[in-house]
Amino acid sequence: MFSDPIEFKELFLKKLEMMYGKTFPESTSQDQFFTLGHLIREYISMNWIHTNEQYRFNKQKQVYYLSIEFLLGRLLRQNLTNLGIYEIVDKGLLDLGIDLAEMEEVEHDAGLGNGGLGRLAACFLDSLASLNLPGHGYGIRYKHGLFEQKIVNGFQMELPEQWLRHGHVWEVRKSDLTVEVPFWGKVESYTEKDVLRFRHVDAEIVAAVPYDMPVVGFETSTVNTLRLWSAEPAAYKAGKDMMKYKRDTEAITEFLYPDDTHEEGKILRLKQQYFLVSASIRSILDSYLYRNGDLKELHENISIHINDTHPVLAIPELMRVLLDEYSFEWEEAWEITTNTFAYTNHTTLSEALERWPIRIFQPLLPRIHMIVNEINERFCRELWKEYPGEWKRIEDMAIISHDEVKMAHLAIVGSFSVNGVAKIHTEILKQREMNLFYQYYPGKFNSKTNGITHRRWLLNSNPSLSNLISSSIGDEWIKDPSKLVKLKEYHHDTAFLKDLYDVKQGNKQKLAGLIYESNGIIVDPSSIFDIQVKRLHAYKRQLMNVLHILHLYNRCVEDPGFDFHPRTFIFGAKASPGYYYAKKIIKLIHSVADLVNDHPLVKGRIKVVFLENYRVSLAEEIIPAADLSEQISTASKEASGTGNMKFMMNGALTLGTLDGANIEILEQVGRDNIFIFGLTAEEVMKYQHHGGYYAMEYFHYDTRIKKVLNQLIDDTLPDAGDHFETIYDSLLTENDQFFVLRDFDSYVRVHEQAGKAYENKEHWSRMCLQNIANSGYFSSDRTIEQYAKDIWGIAQGSLMK
Numbered sequence: 001m002f003s004d005p006i007e008f009k010e011l012f013l014k015k016l017e018m019m020y021g022k023t024f025p026e027s028t029s030q031d032q033f034f035t036l037g038h039l040i041r042e043y044i045s046m047n048w049i050h051t052n053e054q055y056r057f058n059k060q061k062q063v064y065y066l067s068i069e070f071l072l073g074r075l076l077r078q079n080l081t082n083l084g085i086y087e088i089v090d091k092g093l094l095d096l097g098i099d100l101a102e103m104e105e106v107e108h109d110a111g112l113g114n115g116g117l118g119r120l121a122a123c124f125l126d127s128l129a130s131l132n133l134p135g136h137g138y139g140i141r142y143k144h145g146l147f148e149q150k151i152v153n154g155f156q157m158e159l160p161e162q163w164l165r166h167g168h169v170w171e172v173r174k175s176d177l178t179v180e181v182p183f184w185g186k187v188e189s190y191t192e193k194d195v196l197r198f199r200h201v202d203a204e205i206v207a208a209v210p211y212d213m214p215v216v217g218f219e220t221s222t223v224n225t226l227r228l229w230s231a232e233p234a235a236y237k238a239g240k241d242m243m244k245y246k247r248d249t250e251a252i253t254e255f256l257y258p259d260d261t262h263e264e265g266k267i268l269r270l271k272q273q274y275f276l277v278s279a280s281i282r283s284i285l286d287s288y289l290y291r292n293g294d295l296k297e298l299h300e301n302i303s304i305h306i307n308d309t310h311p312v313l314a315i316p317e318l319m320r321v322l323l324d325e326y327s328f329e330w331e332e333a334w335e336i337t338t339n340t341f342a343y344t345n346h347t348t349l350s351e352a353l354e355r356w357p358i359r360i361f362q363p364l365l366p367r368i369h370m371i372v373n374e375i376n377e378r379f380c381r382e383l384w385k386e387y388p389g390e391w392k393r394i395e396d397m398a399i400i401s402h403d404e405v406k407m408a409h410l411a412i413v414g415s416f417s418v419n420g421v422a423k424i425h426t427e428i429l430k431q432r433e434m435n436l437f438y439q440y441y442p443g444k445f446n447s448k449t450n451g452i453t454h455r456r457w458l459l460n461s462n463p464s465l466s467n468l469i470s471s472s473i474g475d476e477w478i479k480d481p482s483k484l485v486k487l488k489e490y491h492h493d494t495a496f497l498k499d500l501y502d503v504k505q506g507n508k509q510k511l512a513g514l515i516y517e518s519n520g521i522i523v524d525p526s527s528i529f530d531i532q533v534k535r536l537h538a539y540k541r542q543l544m545n546v547l548h549i550l551h552l553y554n555r556c557v558e559d560p561g562f563d564f565h566p567r568t569f570i571f572g573a574k575a576s577p578g579y580y581y582a583k584k585i586i587k588l589i590h591s592v593a594d595l596v597n598d599h600p601l602v603k604g605r606i607k608v609v610f611l612e613n614y615r616v617s618l619a620e621e622i623i624p625a626a627d628l629s630e631q632i633s634t635a636s637k638e639a640s641g642t643g644n645m646k647f648m649m650n651g652a653l654t655l656g657t658l659d660g661a662n663i664e665i666l667e668q669v670g671r672d673n674i675f676i677f678g679l680t681a682e683e684v685m686k687y688q689h690h691g692g693y694y695a696m697e698y699f700h701y702d703t704r705i706k707k708v709l710n711q712l713i714d715d716t717l718p719d720a721g722d723h724f725e726t727i728y729d730s731l732l733t734e735n736d737q738f739f740v741l742r743d744f745d746s747y748v749r750v751h752e753q754a755g756k757a758y759e760n761k762e763h764w765s766r767m768c769l770q771n772i773a774n775s776g777y778f779s780s781d782r783t784i785e786q787y788a789k790d791i792w793g794i795a796q797g798s799l800m801k
């Protein structure tokens, strides 16, 4: 291909002319980006073919990661660095007067996910390929990813996201591998050699067309595959309802559900789920059978991972194929199936546990419904033997009860492994939410703390910090992030600590520029950049953050001599379009910003900035510039969090509760290098089960709280109208379900502590150092190594029998 900037430049120019029939001076930046993308894909293709051949002929055990979301973000820089050609391309383009960094901005984020769950899937793909593990993703190619957020007068507006408008340069359509997915219709029985069998007839057939994306490992020849399915009308379908059929079909992969935790009981969502798993199981089995696999040994040669319950119908779908298409007996099919699947649970919020009413499930998926019924009946019989007479227990564990299919129960019963995503989360699953299942299947449960790819979240997004790290401890950490601990040698090195401080200042200056460009707000890079970016949700408690800002404002106004280090509070958050309460909080952040930002008595010491349309590429610009990372969920509610890990790795100090992976960050860095506050998960759960919390008391006895809450409903806040009455009511009338007022005092105090700590630059910088040095544990390489060893039983070069 090319091995230096000159060769690259020549190929690039030739390619551009061939693709667009234009000369270079006539080309747009869009043309140039696509030309580069195509060139890189060609660069990848030999290794891609080779990796696939190797997997076919070496017969390695394969893993398939099924996820309804993949929040990939941009891929140009990741591909260039992983291929080791970033510098060559950078230099070659510079010769043509093109700035590669600017060209990267042309790429539209692939935003096929809501937040943490989808981003985790994307990080896992990068780690699988970089560790040379045979692991592939299966997902949906939504025409519109997560909505684009615009803020108008402080309110969120949603626009359809358009990532495919100019085409997606990293995908390859494989129409020859199209498969068919059946919906509706009915089930017929027939006998074959005296055995009763079933078939699904009169179904509406939808074509699932695969689009493959190469997943390039870091400095390795491994290129795995992410296969995304698109729904299209099946070719032969004709008849009077042709237009309706076309619309219904295309709707299946039109939109990503913009819902983070609440389940919307929408038929289309169930269609999406079955569409994903049916097409994926077909494709996985086709490739397995092509490798001359014997279906009896399926589970020894592949594992299928289901990321949360959305793809859980893969379990009855595999049963269906084995029973109906390959004539397996139930027991044997069940043995194979339950040894093939592993399941990750992502939440204990009960409103987020998926349940499907039979009245929707049965007509849409008649054969799958029969199979789930049979799984349930056999499971309940088994329970009856173990727990004779314990009706209540059996009802609580059943897969179908009260005319609903409980997807988490199906996942647990149908998998050989069930994992939580952080230690505390797994403990809560075992001891509380899924305790009955833990009693019955103690061996299935295990914990795998989430991770993030340090290549995207440190190496690529924070070059100045990466360079400083490599120039001190060498670059081994890029392959082996645990090597970051070597940074501890610089604990007493004042020159290094100064450099570290300066790197942060440089990143803050850059972010200040971006804030000015996008919001027109001037922020001071020497202030503390105090950042909370994540989906907007009551349990994540952005509200507590805003109330604290309002309290700081009050102090400035009441006491002109009030002395504290200036703060820049930065928010980024999308609210689900139907989540009324979350949208009010976005408005509240804007009202508080309007109150505070130019107030004469605040004198520029507090600035509040809301950056619109939070997404992966924006996160990459924000996180390197953070001093404080706000991770303030109500303890027990955030399963793990991964934003917390990104911040830590970039040398921000966590200000957080003992929740999710914050607890493990604390274990890594020690009490002196983190700011912990608030109720523990046990205390929260005790209140929830035994009562004893009265928000009104905190309102009456804490004058600070009384003041800020009254300000929500008097005329303090600009353009408040009656927008914030719901918030006021949620805290007082509804007794503050997320313990905002209960934790308020402790939150105020920990902020004072953090502010004081910032006064000593060298001390602060040393704390940052400890965070970076201990962040290797949170690389998704570590997470994936644990999945590979403990769950999937895969390794490089493990052979298929």
Ligand SMILES: *Cc1c(COP(=O)(O)O)cnc(C)c1O
Binding pocket: 114, 115, 116, 119, 533, 534, 535, 614, 615, 616, 619, 640, 641, 642, 643, 644, 646
């Ligand atoms: C990492 C990430 C998240 C998850 O953040 P949490 O703080 O763990 O909720 C959400 N959205 C984007 C764009 C991310 O990059």
